[in-house]
Amino acid sequence: MHFLAQRGELDLFFLSGIQMDRHGNINLHVLGDYKAPQMRLPGAYGSAMLYYMAHRVILFRTEHSRRTFVEKVDFVTAAGVTPESVYREGGPTKVVTPKAVLSWDGKAGEWALDAVNPGSTVEDIKANTGFTLRLSPMVQMTPPPTEQEISVLRTVVRPKLERIYPEFARPKIRSDQK
Numbered sequence: 216m217h218f219l220a221q222r223g224e225l226d227l228f229f230l231s232g233i234q235m236d237r238h239g240n241i242n243l244h245v246l247g248d249y250k251a252p253q254m255r256l257p258g259a260y261g262s263a264m265l266y267y268m269a270h271r272v273i274l275f276r277t278e279h280s281r282r283t284f285v286e287k288v289d290f291v292t293a294a295g296v297t298p299e300s301v302y303r304e305g306g307p308t309k310v311v312t313p314k315a316v317l318s319w320d321g322k323a324g325e326w327a328l329d330a331v332n333p334g335s336t337v338e339d340i341k342a343n344t345g346f347t348l349r350l351s352p353m354v355q356m357t358p359p360p361t362e363q364e365i366s367v368l369r370t371v372v373r374p375k376l377e378r379i380y381p382e383f384a385r386p387k388i389r390s391d392q393k
Contacts, residue, residue, distance in 0.1 A: 220264065220265050220268035220269055220304075221264075221268060223268070223270075223304055225265070225268065225269045225270065226269070226270045226271060227269065227270070227271050227272075227273065228265050228266075228269035228271070228272050228273075229272075229273050229274075229275060230262055230265065230266060230272055230273075230274055230275075230293075231243075231274060231275050231276055232274065232276075232288075232292065232293075233246065233256060233283070234246070234282075234283060234284075234285050234288040234289060235274060235276070235283060235284055235285070235288065235310065236284070236285055236286060236287050236288045236295075236346065237286065237325045237326055237346040237347070237348075238295045238296055238324055238325055239294070239295015239296060239306070239307040239319060239324070239325070239326065240287075240288045240291045240293070240294055240295050240296075241262075241266070241274065241288065241291075241292055241293050241295070242288035242289055242290045242291065242292050243256060243257075243258055243259040243262060243292040243293075244256055244258050244259070244290045244292050245289060245290045246289055247289055248289075249289075249290055258292070259292050259293070262292060262293055263292055263293040263294075266293035266294075266306065266307070267293070267297070267301075267302075267303045267304065267305070267306070268303075268304045268305065269304070269305050270304060270305040271305055271308045272305060272306060272307050272308060273308055273309045273310075273311060274307060274309070274310040274311070275310065275311045275312070276310070276311075276312050277312075277313065278312070278313065279312035279313060279314035279315060279340065279343050279344070280343050281343060281344065281345040282345075284343070284344040284345050284346065285345040285346070286345055286346045295307050295319075295324070296324045306319070306321075307319045309329070310326060312332075313332060313335075314331070314332055314334075314335040314339065314340050314343065315328055315329075315330060315331055315332055315335060315340045315357075316329045316330040316332070316357060317329060317348075318351055320349070320351075323349070325349065326348065326349070327348070327349040327350060327351045328340060328341075328348050328349070328350050328351060328354055329351045329354065329355070330354065330355050330356065330357045331354060331355070331356055331357065332356075332357045333356070333357065333359055337350070337354065
């Protein structure tokens with residue numbers, strides 16, 4: 216994958232981080248002061264390079280909270296914005312969370328709320344984001360998955376995931392199903 220990116224042949228890459236800020240910076244290394252951290256994390260094998268070289272990067276998090284979306288990351292593992300003199304093939308395009316989809320505004324150099332996922336509201340998303348979140352000109356509701364998409368996820372994707380990530384692929388029982 217790294218060689219594809221270095222040759223300019225990696226179109227899309229998915230990446231996450233323990234912290235993300237309004238300017239697209241991600242942190243995968245340390246929480247708190249670098250010299251006396253509250254927590255040191257495994258880091259990022261090549262993530263900074265992939266963030267620069269993949270044509271499009273979609274960030275994701277399994278939570279949407281002020282703990283994740285901060286005004287300024289504690290440590291910049293990979294920068295969202297770089298000086299004009301730095302060659303950059305691609306960069307951030309979207310962030311996907313359980314609450315929303317954020318889109319990258321390259322001119323402003325920051326995230327904007329693009330879509331609200333079912334069960335969330337614009338106010339809820341703003342309240343759970345640690346920076347002032349701009350709104351895209353046309354914020355929309357994320358459509359629910361179609362029956363065909365659900366079927367593919369359950370019959371094709373889940374069996375593949377079960378072999379590699381059995382705990383993750385195990386069906387979850389929602390509180391309203393108990």
